[in-house]
Amino acid sequence: MSEFDDLRDLLREFAVERDWEQFHDPKNLAMAVASEAGELLAEFRWLTPSEANSKAINEKKRKNVSHEMADTLIFLIRLADVLNINLVAATKDKIEINRGRFPIVKI
Numbered sequence: 564m565s566e567f568d569d570l571r572d573l574l575r576e577f578a579v580e581r582d583w584e585q586f587h588d589p590k591n592l593a594m595a596v597a598s599e600a601g602e603l604l605a606e607f608r609w610l611t612p613s614e615a616n617s618k619a620i621n622e623k624k625r626k627n628v629s630h631e632m633a634d635t636l637i638f639l640i641r642l643a644d645v646l647n648i649n650l651v652a653a654t655k656d657k658i659e660i661n662r663g664r665f666p667i668v669k670i
Contacts, residue, residue: 567651571640578641592642599638603631 564572578584606628607615614620620628643650 565651571644574637574640575644587641587645589642589646592638592645595638596635596642599631599635603628603635606631 578587606624640650642648643653
């Protein structure tokens with residue numbers, strides 16, 4: 564089993580223990596992904612590109628960003644689990660599609 568599978572199982576168990584599965588339908592989970600992604604975006608609101616640079620953000624901001632990224636990933640993994648979608652396989656498939664859509668062009 565992979566680390567990704569372990570994480571999916573941990574999140575499934577977390578939801579079951581709290582009887583949250585009743586709320587974890589695809590619509591609600593998709594909305595949660597979007598709202599958490601919005602919270603991630605808010606961490607960068609009003610920052611200039613140089614202020615948002617990985618070397619420029621302070622540890623508090625980095626921690627906040629990491630938590631919002633984790634929240635987004637949590638709901639995305641739960642959504643994939645509920646819909647029985649293998650996110651790793653879907654991502655690899657999408658990368659192959661994108662290889663065709665965006666060929667390498669050297670300038």
